[in-house]
Amino acid sequence: MDGNGKKALKREIEELEQELALLQRRCRELGIPVLIVFEGWSAAGKGTMINRVIQPLDPRGFKVSCIAAPNRDEQLRPFLWRFWRRTPSAERMAIFDRSWYRTLLDDYVAEELDEDSLSKALDDVVAFENQLKDGGTVIFKFFLDISKEEQAERLDKLRKNPATAWRVSDDVLARHCKYGQYKKATKRLIEATDLPASPWKVIDAKHVTSANASILRCLVKVLGKRVTALATDVPKQGPPPKKDLPVFPTAPSLKRVDLSLSLDRDEYRKLLEKRQKRIGELHDEIYHRRIPVVIVYEGWDAGGKGGNIRRLTEEMDPRGYEVIPIAAPNDVEKVHHYLWRFWTEFPKAGHLTIFDRSWYGRVLVERVEGFCSEADWNRAYGEINEMEENFWHFGAVVIKFWLQIDKDEQMNRFKAREKDSAKQWKLNEEDWRNREKWDLYEEATEEMFLRTNTSYAPWTVIEGNCKRYARIKALDGVIAAIEARIAEED
Amino acid sequence: MDGNGKKALKREIEELEQELALLQRRCRELGIPVLIVFEGWSAAGKGTMINRVIQPLDPRGFKVSCIAAPNRDEQLRPFLWRFWRRTPSAERMAIFDRSWYRTLLDDYVAEELDEDSLSKALDDVVAFENQLKDGGTVIFKFFLDISKEEQAERLDKLRKNPATAWRVSDDVLARHCKYGQYKKATKRLIEATDLPASPWKVIDAKHVTSANASILRCLVKVLGKRVTALATDVPKQGPPPKKDLPVFPTAPSLKRVDLSLSLDRDEYRKLLEKRQKRIGELHDEIYHRRIPVVIVYEGWDAGGKGGNIRRLTEEMDPRGYEVIPIAAPNDVEKVHHYLWRFWTEFPKAGHLTIFDRSWYGRVLVERVEGFCSEADWNRAYGEINEMEENFWHFGAVVIKFWLQIDKDEQMNRFKAREKDSAKQWKLNEEDWRNREKWDLYEEATEEMFLRTNTSYAPWTVIEGNCKRYARIKALDGVIAAIEARIAEED
Numbered sequence: 002m003d004g005n006g007k008k009a010l011k012r013e014i015e016e017l018e019q020e021l022a023l024l025q026r027r028c029r030e031l032g033i034p035v036l037i038v039f040e041g042w043s044a045a046g047k048g049t050m051i052n053r054v055i056q057p058l059d060p061r062g063f064k065v066s067c068i069a070a071p072n073r074d075e076q077l078r079p080f081l082w083r084f085w086r087r088t089p090s091a092e093r094m095a096i097f098d099r100s101w102y103r104t105l106l107d108d109y110v111a112e113e114l115d116e117d118s119l120s121k122a123l124d125d126v127v128a129f130e131n132q133l134k135d136g137g138t139v140i141f142k143f144f145l146d147i148s149k150e151e152q153a154e155r156l157d158k159l160r161k162n163p164a165t166a167w168r169v170s171d172d173v174l175a176r177h178c179k180y181g182q183y184k185k186a187t188k189r190l191i192e193a194t195d196l197p198a199s200p201w202k203v204i205d206a207k208h209v210t211s212a213n214a215s216i217l218r219c220l221v222k223v224l225g226k227r228v229t230a231l232a233t234d235v236p237k238q239g240p241p242p243k244k245d246l247p248v249f250p251t252a253p254s255l256k257r258v259d260l261s262l263s264l265d266r267d268e269y270r271k272l273l274e275k276r277q278k279r280i281g282e283l284h285d286e287i288y289h290r291r292i293p294v295v296i297v298y299e300g301w302d303a304g305g306k307g308g309n310i311r312r313l314t315e316e317m318d319p320r321g322y323e324v325i326p327i328a329a330p331n332d333v334e335k336v337h338h339y340l341w342r343f344w345t346e347f348p349k350a351g352h353l354t355i356f357d358r359s360w361y362g363r364v365l366v367e368r369v370e371g372f373c374s375e376a377d378w379n380r381a382y383g384e385i386n387e388m389e390e391n392f393w394h395f396g397a398v399v400i401k402f403w404l405q406i407d408k409d410e411q412m413n414r415f416k417a418r419e420k421d422s423a424k425q426w427k428l429n430e431e432d433w434r435n436r437e438k439w440d441l442y443e444e445a446t447e448e449m450f451l452r453t454n455t456s457y458a459p460w461t462v463i464e465g466n467c468k469r470y471a472r473i474k475a476l477d478g479v480i481a482a483i484e485a486r487i488a489e490e491d
Numbered sequence: 492m493d494g495n496g497k498k499a500l501k502r503e504i505e506e507l508e509q510e511l512a513l514l515q516r517r518c519r520e521l522g523i524p525v526l527i528v529f530e531g532w533s534a535a536g537k538g539t540m541i542n543r544v545i546q547p548l549d550p551r552g553f554k555v556s557c558i559a560a561p562n563r564d565e566q567l568r569p570f571l572w573r574f575w576r577r578t579p580s581a582e583r584m585a586i587f588d589r590s591w592y593r594t595l596l597d598d599y600v601a602e603e604l605d606e607d608s609l610s611k612a613l614d615d616v617v618a619f620e621n622q623l624k625d626g627g628t629v630i631f632k633f634f635l636d637i638s639k640e641e642q643a644e645r646l647d648k649l650r651k652n653p654a655t656a657w658r659v660s661d662d663v664l665a666r667h668c669k670y671g672q673y674k675k676a677t678k679r680l681i682e683a684t685d686l687p688a689s690p691w692k693v694i695d696a697k698h699v700t701s702a703n704a705s706i707l708r709c710l711v712k713v714l715g716k717r718v719t720a721l722a723t724d725v726p727k728q729g730p731p732p733k734k735d736l737p738v739f740p741t742a743p744s745l746k747r748v749d750l751s752l753s754l755d756r757d758e759y760r761k762l763l764e765k766r767q768k769r770i771g772e773l774h775d776e777i778y779h780r781r782i783p784v785v786i787v788y789e790g791w792d793a794g795g796k797g798g799n800i801r802r803l804t805e806e807m808d809p810r811g812y813e814v815i816p817i818a819a820p821n822d823v824e825k826v827h828h829y830l831w832r833f834w835t836e837f838p839k840a841g842h843l844t845i846f847d848r849s850w851y852g853r854v855l856v857e858r859v860e861g862f863c864s865e866a867d868w869n870r871a872y873g874e875i876n877e878m879e880e881n882f883w884h885f886g887a888v889v890i891k892f893w894l895q896i897d898k899d900e901q902m903n904r905f906k907a908r909e910k911d912s913a914k915q916w917k918l919n920e921e922d923w924r925n926r927e928k929w930d931l932y933e934e935a936t937e938e939m940f941l942r943t944n945t946s947y948a949p950w951t952v953i954e955g956n957c958k959r960y961a962r963i964k965a966l967d968g969v970i971a972a973i974e975a976r977i978a979e980e981d
Contacts, residue, residue: 048809052805052806056801056804060814061816061818164776168775282654285654307549315542318542319541326549326550333822423513
């Protein structure tokens, strides 16, 4: 490039930087989350490129995450957990210096990932990126490309400078020697994940300035389009046709529930003691075997979830379980993807997490109350199945309970709460309002069963008019699911 | 205990549990954070005790943290960092299964902590607990005590049961053998930290039920008192007499600032390039040496913080620094101690964090606008010094800049922003309102210098009327502080 060409490029970059700064503010105002991934060869200049991109930005509006090997906490979670935690909110761009692709690439080249595991992992990645995109996130994936010769030269230069020599670790050199293998593996990963929602952009990183310009052009073009589209006209995404949504014919139904099932006090006490003892043992066992367990409790107000959970946990070691009560999202949760707060609470392998209400709120309360669009909750069935499948890929046991009571029983319990001063706080106007929408909730519940009763995370309806019966049935359900999982392993 | 005694105790426990459940709700309503620490011998029954305490509680209202050895992220932070992150909000009790005392105890017994380090660590712990207490947190510290013989018996029983044998690790056995040493060390730690704000309660843990009752009695008594006090009458805590607050006579003053200092463009360009190159080198160096660096930017609106920070970071590797812009707290931050959000952002050792505004908001905007009480901001000087001292104990370089401009210069910049469409967003009504309170802010700033200009975290006032001069002075300041720190090490 001649002198004039260089000057023109510099001017273009300055203009692009100003536009990018403006677009960043507009994205924030419009609530558009932005995710930018930088992948590429060692010494390809990821650090420099990222620093150039962020310089014109308002630091309030982005966060750079550097991805190294997972720490212990991260190793004990599904591999996308640490990335889900760092997904952008509508208020802050997330910039990744390396990403979920790094782990995959390393493991693939090191042959620690067989074809089956790789293909599962790629499914999970595709679902992850599609979910973010469908939630409104704009995703950029840049791969900074340099040739083996260029890399050799750069590593050499780094090594010769005493201030930077330490950067060229044995690990980096080992990768350099395997350049060919990495190139092949990279090609495969890029092809498998070059999605309409999140296409790859391979950047020739030999010349810093022109690489910088390519990246800026891409960011400005795509963000500009999105901002214009959102600012001028909100395109209503229609719900997918119902017939395209899969159903699970063996799903339970509220119509087939026998609410007369009950247990007398003596029988209950005997069974409770036995079951709690067994749960205690199994809790030790899952810890020992590093099996994560996720238990979802859904059901009607006053359905007895609290008391049921208490009986389940009474004899467990509190160091190995946690109860996560789900209420309306707080303002940090509100600006994230709706699945974000559930992903972040995924238990460590060997631990057990009980969700007192859950992500199914999307297709229950949010659907019935209109807190999200029809397209949103229709899409949620598939997203939820994908999330649970991801948990299952990681080896989690996923148990889902619906605590069923009938309308009369609910009225009795509401009235009892009104009378009991120690329980009055448990009853509020919302409970009465929800009760008026009983039929709508019932309809939503039936569809939820039908669309999310997967083999890896099936629903169990618990007959709840008799609390004692319900508690024993939940304990039995947990015991059976964990025992089945252990039997598979042995 | 005879049969009647047992029954009476059981009844008492049931009553205490009901009271505790009620108190938990009241604490939440009144915004009282509660922190409960369980320490004690291996096999003393911490798990059982915690589970008994949480059973009657609303799971929405507590969180159990189990403290094991620190992970890599935690090792790279001051040792209280991981506990600060887990301090309770006004909405959720924090229950610790082991705590900051465990690390101290282990290191002390292993003789990895010399007397000087131990005494610094104990100072930090005392400051930590006092700060939480002064912020309104009720702190409980239970030590579950059993004799060596009792421990031997229990470990034996655990080992004989195949389901629990794995719990008796070599580590646990090693501690058991050192029972005497641990006992002595524990005594010393308990004595040094048995504070009025957070007294220890040693619980005889031989009998589960009576230990449970002791713990419940203590919780109900102390929480009951606090709830009654807060609910009936808010005691106004008077500010400490001014003469008792320490001052640092060598502190800078806005009265002695020469705002005519300036740099011409050519000189600036030359210096900028040199300084940025040097910062780049030092950034590598601190990473290599694992020195954490904390830089605070405070100053007037339109003082030039943004541009100044940009020049500081332009040549840094984005993987090693972060800019944290501080605005009004969000609703998660609001229910925590005011220092919580700053502690959580402490850089990893080897990284550099720039706070664009900071914890000094407590004694600037919060003081001037009346967002906290006079007692609160008066206490803050000491709390801030303690926090920065804690950072310093960990080896951090703490650099604090005040970007000074005069009132005329501010007016010029406001006007320029009004005219420039690309910068209009930077100016809002609040900026104009703050300007009207110039004198009050000046007074607050002067007192801030006087009370927080410690040797380990001194203030530098930057003459900012000439932006070029200010940028070079900030770069020089950072270079000098880091070079001094490296020189100390070599």
